[in-house]
Amino acid sequence: MQAHGFSLFPEAASSIAGEVDALYAFMVLVSAFFSLLIAFLIIYFAVKYRHRPGVKPTFKPVDDHSIGGMVLEIVWTAIPLGLSMIMFVWGVSIYFTESRPPADSMEIYVTGKQWMWKIQHMEGAREINELHVPVNRNIKLTMTSEDVLHDFSLPAFRTKADVVPGRYTTEWFKATKEGSYHIFCAEYCGTKHSEMVGTVYVLSESDYTAWLARGSGEGSMAEQGQALFNQLGCGNCHASVVNNGIGRGPNLNGVFGSRVDLKDGKSIKADESYIRESVLYPQSKIVAGFDDVMPTFKGLISDDGMLKLIEYVKSLGLSHGALNNMPPASTMTSGTAPVPGPGRPGNGKAAASAAGPTPGNK
Ligand code: CUA
Secondary structure (H helix, E strand, C coil): CCCCCCCCCCCCCECCHHHHHHHHHHHHHHHHHHHHHHHHHHHHHHHHCCCCCCCCCCCCCCCCCCHHHHHHHHHHHHHHHHHHHHHHHHHHHHHHHHHCCCCCCEEEEEEEECCEEEEEECCCCEEECEEEEECCCEEEEEEEECCCCEEEEEHHHCEEEEECECCCEEEEEEECCCEEEEEEECCCCCCCHHHCEEEEEEECHHHHHHHHHHCCCCCCHHHHHHHHHHHCCHHHCCCCCCCCCCCCCCCCCCCCCCEEEECCCCEEECCHHHHHHHHHCHHHCCECCCCCCCCCCCCCCCHHHHHHHHHHHHHHHHHHHHHCCCCCHHHCCCCCCCCCCCCCCCHHHHHHHHCCCCCCCC
16 A cells, blocks of 8 residues: 555445445544534533622522423433434444355455464465455455464455454455555554554456466465375275275265264354364264264364365365265264265365365356
């Protein structure tokens, strides 16, 4: 962002920015109106009812039960109530919009650490303190932290969200203007908090495709996740062809996004946090029909690696159609062994689905 001299507001460069600014302007105008009104009345009454030498004050007792007094009280209660309800309903509607990423959003992962932002694109590209995004596309950021609380703030897009260790939070935006804008950390996170800044580059669709093509040379996130999956030996249990087709762990095809029945009778949606918890604290939620045999992988997987694993598990979900004679783990009930499938998805399938949303396929 270039310096344009003095400006009260950062540039408005996202689909939500206009609405946020309108609410903000409304609140500033209401506050200004009442501040000025009160200041004016203080001065006006101070002058009008000032002490004059030689004049005796003539205060009359006030009748507290007069109709006029009641009307006045109702008016000065109802008007502020009405104004604050307008702010509340308006604010809640913007909050709901900002907290629900549209289904067609392009996903990007953000990891905060003292004191930098690490960003991973599904296609494999990685960057630090920079975020490249295409213009006019819904972008969903899935974020976590390696150490303490941070907050990924994009003032030009009028959005921000806390970045919390051990959890995944999301934030979404649709940039409407090409250009470069600030990234700030908006949560005090240590001595160099103020240096935890970066730049988001909003590119045209074609420039973004060209930028992505430079890539990392390491394959997509899902491919890197699959390599990690193999390296850690996850497939020894979470595969359909081990032990004559009966895996010691749940089959992972189609798990992501589904509801998983647990041993204790509850069920849970398999989202990013559930996958992470199952890898680091496997004993905390046992899938119905399976035993508590999985060892923890705590300390063996970095936060970046975890995101890749999650992306790999997601890609297994996407290839579910090709493996439809295997039930997703969520349909397994106690006592039912996993049905043998045609085999684990090979590199080809995982890679094909991992290619994921490419720019322009909306
Ligand atoms: Cu990270 Cu402040």
